[in-house]
Amino acid sequence: MKPLLLQFAPLAILSLAVCSPGSARQTIFVTPLSDRIVQYSIDVTLDVDAKTLTGRQRVSWRNTSTKPVSDLQFHLYLNAFKNSETTLMREAGGVLRNNTMGANDWGWIDVVRMKTLAGEDLSARMQFIQPDDGNVHDQTVLRVVLPRAVPAGETIVVELDFTARLPKLVRRTGYMEDYYMVGQWFPKLGVYEPAGMRYSTNGGWNCHQFHANTEFYADFGVYDVRITLPKAYVVGATGILVSDVVRGDTARTLTFRAEDVHDFAWTASPDYRVVEKKWRNVSIRLLTHEHRLGEIADRYVRATEHALDYFADWLMPYPYPMITVVDPAFRAEEGGGMEYPMLITGGSLRGLPSTLRLTEIVTIHEFGHQYWYGMIGNNEFEEAWLDEGVNQYSEGRIMSWAYGKQTSTLDLWGIRIGDEEQTRLQYTGMKYPSNSPIATLPWNMAPGSYSTLSYAKTAVVLATLEGLVGREVMDEIMKTFFMRWKFKHPCERDFRAVVNEVVSSRLRDRFSEGMDWYFDQTLHGTEICDYAVANISSSPQRSKRGRFEDSVLTGTGRLGPYESVVILARKGGIRLPVEFRVTFEDGSTRTDSWDGQERWKRYTYTHAAAVTEVTIDPHKKIPLDISLLNNSMTVSPDPVSSSRVAWKVFQWVQNLLSMMMLF
């Protein structure tokens, strides 16, 4: 016999669907894209004077494991901003992205009542837990011990009331005057990982506290959300607008529905101006501001179109019917540069030159998260690199494709910076590049290294992987991984499995064992990659001279071709196969490879002319190499190159000095 609660579960789901205005009125996907483990129905009211949310939420959760589950665990992210002693605030040193919290800036969320659909009160069973650090002041995870366990395959529905106070805009959520970016705002279930899923051995909730350097992790499902707020506000949200009902003279209720997403965020402001454009069957809805209409709005839309185009060809067309792009209000930049399903926030500033492509970078990056995070639902708490790093790699490719490899970040007054170069330099410029492996829990990373390791170094590792296996195989890897794991929760092991599968089948002669050797070094190791040309020497072969057993040879003349010795060195700990190009004095070249295992390697060439130049990785396939300066050597440096540098300096110094003539 099923427990009473669960006997009513099907009825509860039906009631959730029927009683919720707007829900199930409009189906987005006839065939679900995901397992839809959770279903949320939320009524929320925004009080713009008090900056509070009052909500009632029904959530259903299906136990997909083979064991009964006796509790539920919710994220209460807003409590990270409750006081100075939360884990997030402690880890951030009280300063979040250069913002300190003022006396009235704190935010929090209280679950005031929780009950089963049958009316069984669960409030007394709620308790805050701190699974990561035991910090008793941290209330970002709420555990509810159920009166009866949820059997395998069954669904439970709970109803809860909550009140929340939004913080002054921080970590991409909160308010700034009458601008609202409402993210991570409702009690949200963690992910129950059955045994065998990701790294789970016994099954259990994966529900981490909110840390300074972590993001989110949740199950895919369906959201029906009704937002009531003042009538003058323009709203953008995850999902599609199902209905917009005016209530009296001052209020309105907007109903949104989102399917096969794992989060729901919304934004509101009376100052939004809406720009809409269609890309194939996708509506691009830009929420911007009066003074940014025109050029800035166009840049947002074009960047979004570029990203839509690229991903459609590369992985698969964007499946949702809408993407909302939010241009944060002036002085609300803290809310910019964030991804939520079907909603991204960008960043722009009127007056910046159009060839400084910050708006495009942020837009393309955040749109990329629709794939790497939105559809590939990896655990951002534990493996941030799997979405941020992969997405950074994607951003570089798209920016190079759309705006030029060397000009994609900046192309101004002869100064050119490419997005991929910039990412690489962020890694190579690290003061301590060996301080933590990429595959480290973000809150355990060396201070200041989270961003570089999770974003930049991972992108460089992937770009180097592309260099090793080739663009075509890399594309196959990325597409296979995406198609196999979309709307699921993959981990590093799953990514590596796809890489190994594709590489070992496509490049059997070179990498028959797969690429674990590469990931062991780059994701889990802290060594650097640095190959160098150590020496070049050439001399003509001469006839034998001196006393031999049967004769004395006195020949002195040159005999035969040159014998050249090239010495390559591995200065870093990472071992990779590298190509190197040898150029001879007669202009001929040859390209060889070195497995890169030993600390140094000698190569001897017998050729009609002497070796004049050697270049390791001539096609720049290994951006992971931390120093490109020592990748090449010439026996006769071309003075024109340094003369060119000197000449350019001369011109601009003379210009500068000439300006002093004004004195």
Place this chain on the structure above:
Amino acid sequence: MILLQMIHDGFLATARAWRAIVLLALVSAISALPVSMLVRGQWDKAVQSSLFSEQLMEWFDFTVITEVIQKNPGVTQAVVSGVLAMLLLHALAVALVGGGIIRAAADPAMPRTIRAILSVGGEYAGRFLRLMLVEAVLILVVGGIMVVAAAVVVQGFVQNAERETSIINALYTFGALGVIVFYFLLAWGDYGRVHIVMNGDRSAFKSYFRGAAFHLRHVLPAASMHALLAGGTLLMLWLHWIIDDRISVDSRLMIAATFVVFELIMLVRSGIRVWNYGSAVVLWNSVKSSSVPEPTVAPLPAMISPVEPSFTQIIQSAPRTVEPEPTQRRRKIRSRTMAKKPQRKPKSSGRKRT
């Protein structure tokens, strides 16, 4: 009418004093040369025998430049120190030639050999240098006040403005105001220099403010000529930038070709500068001749013959002026100090005065 006369007569004076233009261009070129050689040396040291720098196919390849800087922090320090040292030396050089250039533009009787310009300039160098300091201090003080004011105003805008347009407009306004203030401070300095040369003023400080007063009294023609100077300078900078951006310098031949083109541009810029001084002298003369009949040009500090004299002749033929030279003043002071030591005879400067 006076503006047209300034343009016309200033141009004629510039044409006469073409060697001053060459000298002006030479000063900046000679000053820039050691810095560029220093950069080249440091670059070679950093890059050594790598082929890396040959990837520098365009002027600013971010990877190459950043990598060289990242891996060789000493290079940056050396170059920055070199540039700063050169700026100081260049300031001295400019002070040395400035007086001669103004005199060459003002005085048709003065021989316009480079040696003569240098010789005359040397007489004014001390005062020009002091005036430059006055200018620099004023620019720093006024600039600092403006930056602080801008910061306060912009901060207010950030707190109260509804959109960034207001802040950007405020910044643009401050920027424009800053340019105008900078422009006036420089123009006043120019007329201060003209005062020194034309009037024989001794005090750089007073000259600056006399120049300022003169400029403000005749602000329309004076400011118009400086607007031409600013416009011409910007035009030449733009032309240079266009050429620099469009042409790929990848061989010695191209380096030589672009060098010629660039130095021609610098000559034009120097010409505009000398023209500006010439027109300032025209304005000064015109005003002074209408109020004070004679003389329009202060006596030359050196009696220079129209027949080109030797450098020694120029130096030895310096006239006695009404007021004692600053060097004479210093000598007097030193003499008083040294009088406490009667056993030592004051040293001769080696410069005989008649």
